[in-house]
Amino acid sequence: MASTDTTSTASKTDDLAGLEAGLDALEAVQVTRTPVREVLVKKVLPPLVAVALVLLVWQVLVSAKVTDEYKLPAPSAVWDSLATMWLQGTLFDVLWTSVSRALLGFLMALAIGTPLGLLVARVRFVRAAIGPILSGLQSLPSVAWVPPAVLWLGLQDSMMYTVILLGAVPSIANGLVAGVDQVPPLFLRAGRTLGATGLRGARHIVMPAALPGYLAGLKQGWAFSWRSLMAAEIIASSPELGLGLGQLLENGRNNIDMPGIFLAIILILVVGIAIDLLIFSPLERSVLRSRGLLVKS
Amino acid sequence: MAITIAKAEDRATVTTHAARIEHVSKSFAGPAGRQLVLDDITLDVAPGEFVTLLGASGCGKSTLLNLVAGLDRPSAGSIDTPGGRPALMFQEHALFPWLTAGKNIELALRLRGVPRGERRGEAQRLLELVRLNGAYGKRVHELSGGMRQRVAMARALAQDSDLLLMDEPFAALDAITRDVLHGELTRIWEETNLSVLFVTHNVREAVRLAQRVVLLSSRPGRIAREWTVDIEQPRRIEDAAVAELSLEITEELRGEIRRHGQH
Ligand SMILES: Nc1ncnc2c1ncn2[C@@H]1O[C@H](COP(=O)(O)OP(=O)(O)OP(=O)(O)O)[C@@H](O)[C@H]1O
Ligand SMILES: [Mg+2]
Numbered sequence: 001m002a003s004t005d006t007t008s009t010a011s012k013t014d015d016l017a018g019l020e021a022g023l024d025a026l027e028a029v030q031v032t033r034t035p036v037r038e039v040l041v042k043k044v045l046p047p048l049v050a051v052a053l054v055l056l057v058w059q060v061l062v063s064a065k066v067t068d069e070y071k072l073p074a075p076s077a078v079w080d081s082l083a084t085m086w087l088q089g090t091l092f093d094v095l096w097t098s099v100s101r102a103l104l105g106f107l108m109a110l111a112i113g114t115p116l117g118l119l120v121a122r123v124r125f126v127r128a129a130i131g132p133i134l135s136g137l138q139s140l141p142s143v144a145w146v147p148p149a150v151l152w153l154g155l156q157d158s159m160m161y162t163v164i165l166l167g168a169v170p171s172i173a174n175g176l177v178a179g180v181d182q183v184p185p186l187f188l189r190a191g192r193t194l195g196a197t198g199l200r201g202a203r204h205i206v207m208p209a210a211l212p213g214y215l216a217g218l219k220q221g222w223a224f225s226w227r228s229l230m231a232a233e234i235i236a237s238s239p240e241l242g243l244g245l246g247q248l249l250e251n252g253r254n255n256i257d258m259p260g261i262f263l264a265i266i267l268i269l270v271v272g273i274a275i276d277l278l279i280f281s282p283l284e285r286s287v288l289r290s291r292g293l294l295v296k297s
Numbered sequence: 298m299a300i301t302i303a304k305a306e307d308r309a310t311v312t313t314h315a316a317r318i319e320h321v322s323k324s325f326a327g328p329a330g331r332q333l334v335l336d337d338i339t340l341d342v343a344p345g346e347f348v349t350l351l352g353a354s355g356c357g358k359s360t361l362l363n364l365v366a367g368l369d370r371p372s373a374g375s376i377d378t379p380g381g382r383p384a385l386m387f388q389e390h391a392l393f394p395w396l397t398a399g400k401n402i403e404l405a406l407r408l409r410g411v412p413r414g415e416r417r418g419e420a421q422r423l424l425e426l427v428r429l430n431g432a433y434g435k436r437v438h439e440l441s442g443g444m445r446q447r448v449a450m451a452r453a454l455a456q457d458s459d460l461l462l463m464d465e466p467f468a469a470l471d472a473i474t475r476d477v478l479h480g481e482l483t484r485i486w487e488e489t490n491l492s493v494l495f496v497t498h499n500v501r502e503a504v505r506l507a508q509r510v511v512l513l514s515s516r517p518g519r520i521a522r523e524w525t526v527d528i529e530q531p532r533r534i535e536d537a538a539v540a541e542l543s544l545e546i547t548e549e550l551r552g553e554i555r556r557h558g559q560h
Contacts, residue, residue, distance in 0.1 A: 016477060016480045016484075019473075021428075023443060023474055024429075186387065187393065189368055190385075190391035193366055193367075193368065193382070193385040194404065195382065195408040196408055200408065209393070209395070291395055291436070291437075291438065292436060292438025
């Protein structure tokens with residue numbers, strides 16, 4: 001084929017290589033990391049300002065005496081409750097009781113929801129049978145499960161876990177189903193031409209391609225776990241169950257201790273946000289970023 | 298199936314074709330009953346041959362490639378690819394965004410059964426072949442369109458198949474990048490003993506690359522005519538000889554398309 005003399009072929013090849021190098025340099029996307037300062041100013045500062053503003057408005061309302069003090073405690077009173085709990089050494093016990101329950105429940109929901117989601121996504125009969133129920137269950141407030149769970153299992157930890165599972169499993173399974181459904185057919189075809197069929201296709205193509213949807217499901221699953229647990233703890237408080245954040249809130253109501261109630265609500269909120277910020281958001285962002293799906297603003 | 302055990306070098310001598318398409322028809326269930334897309338296609342690709350399949354949009358080129366790739370079954374007729382599963386390159390790069398460029402290639406190697414220890418070196422070698430030495434650790438979205446197609450080409454080559462099917466792989470690229478990739482493809486084809494079946498609707502591209510150009514008619518897709526291209530490589534798309542043959546083929550293609558407007 002190449003009957004041209006070697007020198008001209010060689011120079012032509014060099015030519016091509018040079019042109020190509022130029023094109024690559026021109027078109028390659030430059031990826032730079034945002035400096036820490038910018039992150040602080042753009043990401044950390046705004047929520048801090050918002051929190052400070054809320055505290056300020058709260059203090060102003062208290063100082064203006066818009067309502068009785070037992071209805072709206074001062075921020076300092078809430079702070080005092082926190083300090084008292086800290087000094088008594090009960091703060092971490094209470095937090096740990098709830099957080100460990102929620103995380104354990106979440107892990108169980110993960111272990112059940114993942115295979116369930118895969119089944120619904122891949123087996124047509126299973127999908128037709130329980131797919132609609134599974135997505136319908138998401139709109140059922142998990143607090144509805146507390147009364148039957150108490151009657152089935154009594155006031156025990158297992159009842160709490162049951163409520164968490166009923167709340168979180170549908171979210172996790174549905175997230176996975178959505179993730180699998182959204183896998184572009186092109187990837188499946190490309191996988192098949194490379195020889196990834198059956199289980200190998202599921203492992204190398206479908207699972208990684210469905211990961212963003214799955215992670216979104218996990219994030220929602222966590223939110224549902226936490227909410228379900230709080231509902232269960234508030235309704236079903238009993239000395240055998242230990243003192244969690246939900247019981248702390250319920251105790252505050254029984255003792256008409258408004259600062260305690262505020263503290264419990266704030267702690268519930270902070271824990272929910274913290275787990276999301278520390279675990280799920282970074283996970284989701286790193287997955288999206290590595291695939292070029294996260295546009296920097 | 299004994300042939301698949303033979304080494305790549307032996308295969309070329311054992312078989313007379315890299316792909317044999319015999320009396321293949323394909324119809325799809327459409328809104329107005331069954332629609333015949335491909336009608337009695339018979340086509341051989343010889344070992345080491347470069348064939349382009351040319352046709353108007355919607356004439357069934359992709360359908361035919363999918364059949365040869367084994368992604369779909371013909372309604373009638375038979376397709377034989379003695380070298381095993383052919384490699385396929387799509388119009389979109391179809392690289393997996395959750396893997397780096399290098400790992401995309403390594404996945405193909407892994408699915409082919411290459412042992413773990415050899416994959417990295419082999420992937421580097423394939424990246425060098427498409428002149429992307431530095432792209433091993435790059436994510437797909439960090440590469441330009443032309444670079445993505447070159448990685449996709451390296452991944453297709455990683456399958457070590459005798460036959461490479463290409464479905465308009467350069468259609469979405471700008472003219473200069475496409476020119477460069479034509480050069481690369483020709484070079485790689487000359488360096489290996491690969492057979493290529495390349496689909497396009499761009500006449501000049503077809504003539505620029507191929508030893509043989511096959512023209513498909515539309516609705517249903519039939520083989521209308523074929524040309525042997527006796528122009529020495531390396532060619533350029535602007536070469537007078539390329540332009541001349543392209544003109545002739547374009548006239549024929551226009552005639553084919555005009556025929557549809559008459560009834
Ligand atoms: N899965 C399918 N079901 C029904 N009809 C199909 C299917 N795949 C292709 N077709 C029809 O077959 C015809 C040929 O499609 P095909 O994609 O093979 O064309 P093409 O020659 O590759 O066109 P283009 O140049 O636009 O890529 C089209 O009319 C299309 O509508
Ligand atoms: Mg097509």
